[in-house]
Amino acid sequence: MSDQLTIKDIAKYCGVGVSTVSRAINDDPGISPKTKERVLKVVKKFHYIPNNSARNLKIQESNTIALIVRGLNNIFFQSMFDGFQTLLYKNGYDFLIHLVDENTAVSRSAIELAKEKRLKGVIFLGGQMEDPAVELDQLDVPYVLCTVAHSMYTPMPNVNLVAIDDAAESCKAVKYLIEKGHRRIAIITGHKDDRAVGGQRLSGYKRALAEAGIAYDEDLVGYMEEDIPEFTTENGYAVARKLLARTDFTALFCISDITAIGAYKAISEAGLNVADDLSVVGFDGIDLGRFTIPSLTTISQPKDKMVKSSVDLLMKAINGDDTPRQLVYSASLLERESVKAIER
Amino acid sequence: MSDQLTIKDIAKYCGVGVSTVSRAINDDPGISPKTKERVLKVVKKFHYIPNNSARNLKIQESNTIALIVRGLNNIFFQSMFDGFQTLLYKNGYDFLIHLVDENTAVSRSAIELAKEKRLKGVIFLGGQMEDPAVELDQLDVPYVLCTVAHSMYTPMPNVNLVAIDDAAESCKAVKYLIEKGHRRIAIITGHKDDRAVGGQRLSGYKRALAEAGIAYDEDLVGYMEEDIPEFTTENGYAVARKLLARTDFTALFCISDITAIGAYKAISEAGLNVADDLSVVGFDGIDLGRFTIPSLTTISQPKDKMVKSSVDLLMKAINGDDTPRQLVYSASLLERESVKAIER
DNA sequence: CTGAAAGCGCTAACAG
């Protein structure tokens, strides 16, 4: 626990000015190789590490883009990190993941961070905002909203947005089940008052039913428990159990893969087999779904495309293109083994 | 995209000095309620958010403790986040998770962050260091190493350490399998050259075998693939497949639960049933293990205790107690459904 | 209670 080393200490020790040290550690061309080497040796010797706060305060612009993530437990988001990292590096940017917990506003975090780190841009992963354009008014760098419940923002042409149509995709999943002959189709959806992803996906379920002339039955709707973390295996398990105890159905649509895995367990404990006795469809397309037994049929979000587009939109915006775009991709139904056709 | 608002702008607009604004936003007692309210209203009106770099640079000490995590994909680590957050808040500290990617040294990240944010202390989750005391020499705040391969550091009484004995626990798992009558026991372990957790757990496996007089058979050892991310379901699946194709065994020990889930799939695809045909034991005790079918027998790390102790040690150190301690907990064998006894 | 002023550690002109 030695004392805080500063650039001054290094300069003094080397018998040079602080700017020389600064040049050395920042690979500035305007310094002779000899001095640079000498300084760097001292830097290394004392394990000197500059203070980023001072650095960030001083510099007028950085080269950093932040990924602001709400919901660390979201395994689908996690699977996108790597793609973002790689792409952003390739574009010559530094990259930073900033986790924001449930009780902090993403907008505030973003603005704080942007000031603190002189960000070049930010990408939001999850985290609903009432009105992004308003909440992010003070965010004076370009940003794109990735993977948010897009239709919440429907008439919102003033932000960059990359998303899927949650309602339409849900509808697709449920229609698939209907095609396979199912009519009693249960759903595990988000909290009862979820107006974001959960709400969207539930409405898609309702639409599919309506279009097929199947009556909507509230009994078949399992809302995630309030006292268990949302979108977890545990919650899926709990809700599926209740559903199974309450009523009959031949198919179950889970609005997230990780939830479906919990449902598998409840189904198994009820003495039933997934697919043979009860068809299951998930949503997201996480890797784990390949490894469940049986493997999980699901709505697979085009995450690579979404990552790429998010970065592209951001790059455009950074390079001065100030017409925001909304990209709504369609997801694909990934047919695996968890759905069986039944006789009408 | 308005211009960067600073404390000066607010001060000017309010017709007060900057220090007054500072007092208002920092809940400083030395300000009249009236002025404070007035200032705060303006702050809100313009959505002014202070610049943390400036703030951090100026303040001599913060109240922040950082959790430095190597390996974001580590689901076991993730399950500890919440506990750390809660406990640290309870102790009156701010809390910060800092992810470090595979190609950055945790030690450097830690020192940088400590300077930048004036940290009060840091807790490391994963991330091996050659010699922590040396690498962290410049880290001038207390720290504790949590969940690291403890015996790498065996004679290392100069750092705070909270861990389990990976070798001993592995040994326990394998002995349990032996007790159940298994003699052909395969293992899925880390990369071939893993000297940390993977290496430790492999050595425990060897010891159990040796003590039971069972010959060590390299054929039964599945090293994780180099070209697939380590400790993933996918890697577990790949390695289990190879193992299954190569040789016979009645039990499989996976050195991480998430890997075991991949093995389940490979076993199923080989036309076998987990438990009935092939017993499986995992390691870690993640939640998901409760929901696999059959549920996974595993070595469960006492994560709550580990979290609590880590925080306790750190608090002690922060409060001036400078004798480091090494706490090595024993994990418990969680008997679930994936192991069956067999006839000798 | 309030404002002026002195830095926190660093980078980037600017002058040598």
Add this chain to the structure above:
DNA sequence: CTGTTAGCGCTTTCAG
């Protein structure tokens, strides 16, 4: 090529 110096935006004495 190198050193001196002026802030970056904020907190915190120190006078008033």
